[in-house]
Amino acid sequence: MGKRDTKAAKAKRAERRGKGSLKTDDKTEKSMAKKERKALNQKDENELQAILDEFQAMQASQVDVKEEVVPPPSPRCNCTLTAHPSRDELFLLGGEHYDGKKNCFYADLYRYSIKRNEWKRVISPAAPPPRSSHQTVAVPSQGGTLFVFGGEFSSANQMQFHHYRDFWSLDLTSMQWEQVQAKNGPSARSGHRMVHVRDCLVLFGGFFDNLREVKYYNDCYIFDLSLYKWSRVTPEPNAAVPSPRSGFQMVADPGSAGGGVVILYGGYFKKKVVMQQFDVHKDKSEVDELSETGVEYRDLWLFDVESKRWDLMKKSGTPPSSRSGFCLALNRRRLVVFGGVHDEDTEDGEGLVSEFYNDLHGYALDVGKWHSLRVSGKKASKPSAKAEGQAAAKTEEPASDVAVLAGGRRRNRNRHDGSDDELAGGFSASKAKGQSDDDMEGPPYQGGEAGPAGEGGSSVGEAGSEPMPPPRMNAAAALRGNMWYIYGGLVEPEDGAELTLNDLWAIDLAKLDRWHCLQEGEKHDVALVRDEESDNDSEDSGEEGDSDSDSSDDEEELAKSSDRLKLSDEGEDKWKATQ
16 A cells, blocks of 8 residues: 555645646747747738739839939939949939838839939839839949849838848830749848959948848848849858958959959948846846847958958057948048948937938058048039029028037937937037048038028038038939939938938049039928837826737738838829728
8 A cells, every 4th residue: 555645745646736737827828929929020020012013013004114304313222322333324223212101112213413413213013012122223234224133011019020032123125023033142131341343243242131130141142133143152261251241341452453343341240248237136047138229330341352361450550439330431542431320329228319420531451541521611613593492491501510419310210318418409510520620521411300402402601611411321322423422311300200301412532632422312390200209108107908909000000001002202193002
């Protein structure tokens, strides 16, 4: 006969059964919550894909290519501006614009005549769907071809993101689109860079973000233009390779030996760090938490297409201050950097303080040295009547190279900090890191409440002063001959505010005599503010029953998100697939 159970033994077994039941219930609840989240995410992704599929179906009904003279494109950032390989034309494609309530993604294509200072909107059959942070490259073969790869698209509230891995070509003679079906290409991504070298395209880096995970890439792909085939570059063991990043800039160097060299500069990477909370009463697994911090690179790399090898370039002199979202061009054996933004976490780690730039820096390839560049400031020419007709009124503020102090920006770093009183007053001139007092020429530009574009997007000063583009990040740029063209971008003149620009500027990099304001852009009378923290506070303070209504609102917003697939400027017809 077995050992008789005591009352204490029975009680312990009952207690263990109770704990086991609680653990089982807890696991079941977590599993159900995980399945619900997965189902909801899949639903959002399916609805996003349905919107894109409907856009493609609508495009299929377009038969003929149409071109019409239109006003300048609407404000946008993360679009592309590409020079025609043989004509005095620029092509602008896609981009995005946050209007204070929702994010708008564009699928429109514009061609800009440099000689006539005129924009035409091009409507072509079977065009790529709306996107931003993609890449375009023009090659001279067969009258000119524009290649497009990747990019991103999101729901109106930015709770779901779709990254593209599609590859397109546009015949610049017939203006007909075709999707290139080439296997073994790069994965879906945005924030990458692609350049034309010899008879191939070189693509590097980028990131993928679906709000559940973020991946940064440092893989390199080559597309053979003669074979129409992708191949991935496999570095040799222990070979030096640029670290994963997005938002960098990359240019081809035709003056190098053999003409098969690519130069990469800078970039951005978000890394996770462990923050330790010291508490002797808690287990270590309970006190470690992950936090994200941004890294802005300042390194220079050279990639040889023939040897498939990366080499770190030497640098001396005075390089640009730490920044991302800048523009880069290569002209006459000199790299030129314009603008960008530098972010720093606040002391509590919950916000960002940002400095936006409109300065110029150069890197001499032959001597490997950085130096600041100054515009000589010759008397500006009077704009043409057509340019004046397209432009708004100019401000009467003096111009200078300035850095604009601003709040945290959206998307991957949408944390705001409203404790700094300096952030509430619009523009504030401040020195960039590594910038001396001598580098700050003239009195500071005060944009005031009108924002960086002032009363028309230009910082045209008093008699004798020169116009110059206001500070910005994520602008589009194209080099045609010696002329460098800068379009649009984004700036935050106060905490949480976002102003998207649509001004167009040009500068002769061989002369550096003055900036030419070709298009002054729209007025910004009121800064649009996205206060996510106040929205979250209001949700937290509400009753529990409000969560269902919030969820239905999100679904309704997603159902109407096709309103953001804009094919033209404000005032033109918008495509609305679902209402």
